[in-house]
Amino acid sequence: MRPGDLFAAHFLDHTAPGAPAQIAEQLRKAGLVTLDRLATRTAVLALSSRIMTMSAHRDSDSDGLTTIRCIPRHADRPGYAGLGNGDLAPHTERSGLPHPPRLMLLVCSQPATSGGECLLSDGLHVHADLLEHQAGEPADVLARPRTAYFGAGDGHPTQVFTPHFDGRVSIRLRLDSLARWSPLVLPHLSQLQAAARRHQQPIRLLPGQAYLLDNERWLHARTGFVGDRVHLRGLGEPRFVLPHGFMPASPAPRPTTRPEVLSWA
Ligand SMILES: [Fe+2]
Secondary structure, X not given: XXXXXXXXXXXXXXXXXXXXXXXXXXXXXXXXEEEOOOOOHHHHHHXXXXXXXXXXXXXXXXXXXXXXXXXXXXXXXXXXXXXXXXXXXXXXXXXXXXXXXXXXXXXXXXXXOEEOOEEEXXXXXXXXXXXXXXXXXXXXXXXXXXXXEEOOOXXXXXXXXXEOOOOOEEEOOOOXXXXXXOOOOHHHHHHHHHHHHXXXXXXXXXXXXXXXXXXXXXXXXXXXXXXXXXEEEEEEEEOOOOOOOEOOOOOOOOOOOOOOOOOOO
């Protein structure tokens, strides 16, 4: 295994006896599993149905999976960057929903001719990084309620870090034109972006290879690409207990009911 090889470090054989329980346990511990032998849509659906209840959405096909490839008619439409071929900034999936899907499975059907690398950032490390700056002020401010608005007109007022009563923290993020920010948060956005990128680790998926992540813990991104890159994506809720996000490196402030911030940049 190469040092820093995220794929090898998180690999599980989903065809092995007891695999669903192993996948569940690794998601609870690390929030990330890598997989292979998912060469067909049937195999992807079979695995998905064992570990999650799939949620259909705007872009999904009739079987619940979404085919992710460059569709030129979507170029430059806000919120459709995933169906283009440009870089994607670190984000969580469906951040504009009140309850985003907990799990995201991304399977490579056909890699790009060049580029198209997946980049993953562990929210635990991003959060810990921000705790080390300015006595933790960026992490604290980014956890204040309703300091972000993600999505278009039907989006959701929220915050980047959501503390829970059990001490755990969830992350949700988008950095495109459908993110609006409270003036409180704006001074810390560059630090957030820098931390998210500093902790990015690449995964170059080959056909049939995949990653499965906890969408409350890991940020995902993509480099721009050339060629007919095709991936399948499944979103859904786990068929097992999965505590929120991650346990932070330092105790997170308890959830509060601070006054709402009603203006966003
Ligand atoms: Fe995404």
